[in-house]
Amino acid sequence: MGDLALAVVVLSGFVVALVAPTVTRHRHNAAGWLIALLPLALTLYFVAQLPRLARGEVLTFAAPWVAELGLAFSLRADGLGVLFALLISGIGTLIVIYAGGYLHGNPFLGRFYAWLLVFMASMLGVALADNLIVLFVFWELTSLSSYILIGFEHESASARAAALQAMLVTGAGGLAMLAGLLLLGQVSGSLELSALLTQGDALRASPLYPAALLLVLLGAFSKSAQFPFHFWLPNAMQAPTPVSAYLHSATMVKAGVYLLARLNPALGGTDLWLYAVGGIGAATMLLGGYLALTQTDLKRLLAYSTVSALGTLTMLIGLGTSLALKAMVVFVLAHALYKGALFLIAGAVDHATGTRDVTQLGGLARAMPITASAAVLAALAMAGVPPLFGFIAKELIYEVGLELGVWWISAIVASALFTVFIASTIALGVFFGQTRHTPKHAHEAPSSLWLGPVVLAGLSLLIGSAPELVSAILIAPTVAAISGKPVAVKLALWHGVTPALLLSLATVLVGIGLFFARDALRRLLAPLRWSGAEQTYALALDGLNALARGQTRVLQNGYLRRYLMTIVLATVGLTGAVLLNQPIWNQLSNLPWETIWQDARFYELGLAVLIVLATIAAVVSPSRLGAVAALGVVGYSISLIFLAFGAPDLAMTQFTIESLSVLLFVLVFYHLPRFTRLSTSRARVRDAVIAALAGGLMTLFVLLAVGVQFQPSISDYFLENALPLAHGRNVVNVILVDFRGLDTLGEITVLGIAALGAYALLKLRREKIE
Amino acid sequence: MNSLILQTAVRYLLPLLLLFSVFVFGRGHNEPGGGFVGGLIAAAAYALYAIAYDTRAARQILPIEPRLLIGFGLLLALCSGMLGVANDRPFMTGQWYAFALPGWGKIELGAPLFFDAGVYLVVLGVSLTIIFALAEE
Amino acid sequence: MAAILSALLILVGTFFMLVAALGVVRFPDLYMRLHSSTKSATLGVGCVMLGAAIHFNDVGFATQALAITLFLLVTAPVAAHLLGRAAYLSGVPLWEHTLSDELRGRYDQVTHDLASTDTK
């Protein structure tokens, strides 16, 4: 069983989510603080586990479910898992408190908390899952909760469209990822991550590796908004700010990065991994940063910079060197802290002034001192200025860049430039400079709104100035988990004057310079907007709708004849295709044709000819009832043939069915409108061809069936056991009622349903007439 | 149709047909016949009656609503299947009870017969539901 | 003796059936065909059934054969009557050389009463 506590931790979010709406209804104001107790407790639990992890222990929990399929609800918390779990529950606590203030008075706050907790629990599930399928289920749950949270203001059409877009992109990616995970499970022989990670070489060598990798990457890239799937993240800013801060910057969008980090020991190290993950990561890093330059809305600005940060993380994992992995882990933590803080500040500013447009904001420091101080700290961390933790992260990234070569370092420096520009826009632009008129008079946000940013910015400062606090117990086990082997981690604020230090100093200065030339910059870059990815998404969606409309018009056009024709043609096509590549010709030829002719009595042949003639009469007859009469003849002749081959039961049933169907035909035709226009000759030819095809196929079937010999002849079994077992001499009825009773039960149920259906339709028709 | 000759003919034919249909159903286990044919013949009898008189009259001589017949038939078929389960044998295994009837000798009654009766009722119910619905106007 | 009788009966019966079919084909109008189809076919089947009963000389099967003949004797005329009446009322013409049509003008379709004298 392992640590039951692990399972309780993961599933507690779902339980409390059920309770959240009622709690909010009774204690509206204190709800935020009350519900925040859960994530707080989870954070403390994870912090308490850190020493055990530092010693290399791993927490596990497994509840077997379907052993044959390798399905089990199994969790595993190692360094990487706990780091993310800490991020999720820690920031979760602050977000829940923040949401209490931000959405105060909103009637749907209870539902908001419920879905926020569902998200938190499923995100914990993703971080701690050991079984691939459990990981996938939680993965899809995060997409689902993100869909509902983005579309929280369901009245606004743009929120709904953004939610749908996010859902479709991440959902489709998730589907591809499932295929990839199953392939991995197939190749490695087990669905458990712990087992899978030991099969690295087998996986890398297998022919399925490229396919599995690309499929998994599809899932990871769509979730972590990598190029070309990045467009859904800025649109997801329609969501309330706590959601943007929590899901779309700190935790959910990092699920893809987490997955890549988790699979690195198994899949990493190959050229495909380097170019796909590293390349796409670098491209997203640059694209995100570049697109952020021209944004004026505070949250979209932060969203694009998050895209760029995610690109950096993906690139670092792609590079795969132990330094790069160390840099990645440090940057994950640093980014979560400062980006989370900045988003919350953006929310507070929006809450206080009523606008998020950077060009209309300025000089808010005097009105919102605490928020301003937290903003400055967070912006400095983002820009990578010592003694903030962000500086250490950037230093490491610069060292990785320098180590790898001019191309990588120039890309990193460029994106760092963009980041500094954004940081200064937020810190300097919004809070300093001359104050401008804003829709709502700016006032200091309530305590619940500035608590989050202050804590996060404070942590950034604390860890920055004393990195050894986290390096041993948190960073080291995580890097070990990612690289698959223990790695020594020594973080320090000061490395002496190194090229990385000079570079970062220069970047900060140039970045601030860029800020002061922001208006010129925006005018220059405005025409170079690029939204190709979003257009393709829109095109794909319209194409899908058009396809659906076209297909429905063709297949469901209301004509019964058309449905019948489609069914017959499909059957003939499919079975015909299968039959044609069977050796049917020699099967047919070695049928005992001579014996068939010998014992065929002339009156049976007479009947056969009668059937053919009657069918022709039925087809040719101008009046519908004439055709019914001809069909009657066919029915009677077939019944006689049944009799001639010794099946009295069947003959009896067929005769009765024949008469009843004649009666039904008569009654139906009595109600049907007079067909003024009989079908055109072209239609009759087409119908004749279709009928001939179907008839030919059926004849082929019958002939082939005659040829098939059932080795252990079932009929002997029935013949022998009819009397002793089932006390009946009429084997046909015994089979129907006793041996194959279940089938008959099914058949009569179907009959019953069909009758009810017919009755309902007829009743409906009569009401329409009255 | 208000043809007197047909109505008198049907008044005698109906009991004959019903008797014959139960007879065909009854011996279904050993000679040709069974629930399905029996049900159809009974349905034909009632249809004939509905044509000779009208559906309202036909509904009167039928003890219960045809749709309920379907329900009863299915229920009967299911219960006869459950008999097997009652004797902790798999579902649908035939259970046979032999007992002697004074004057007729030993006869055997079994679950499959009830199942067959269920089939009889369902087939009758199905045919009549559709025929009466069609012939209603 | 019995075998010969049953064979004879079967042959006669089949012959009458053939006559019935011939009549149905050859007769000029519907109403004559009804005669041939009903009477001659029933007679044919009756004979064959009798032949079969004798052939099997078993009481049970004899009653069955008899029952079939009885059923046919009951249902065939009623069917013929219905068909003829429906055809006449829906206007199927008689043979042009028909000598007399006693029903014309005496049956009021609406009130369904049959007058004994010509009402028109």
Next chain:
Amino acid sequence: MIITIAFGLLSAALFLAFIRLARGPSLPDRVVALDLLASLSVGWIALYAVATNQPIFLDVAIVLALISFLGTVGFAYFIAKGAVPWQQS
């Protein structure tokens, strides 16, 4: 021997009835042909029972004799309803 002749006659009868059904100018003619075919089938079954010495087939004949009546009555009902005024097809 007798049976073969009988079947020969019967098959001929079947075809003649079919000719009327195919040619029959009006619907009632076709119904007459169908009714005749039903009776001929009863004869056919009896003949077949005798030919194969299987009296069990007579049950089928009873069913057919009773039920074929329904088909003819159904058609007559339809024609009587005036739904199909006599048409020279």
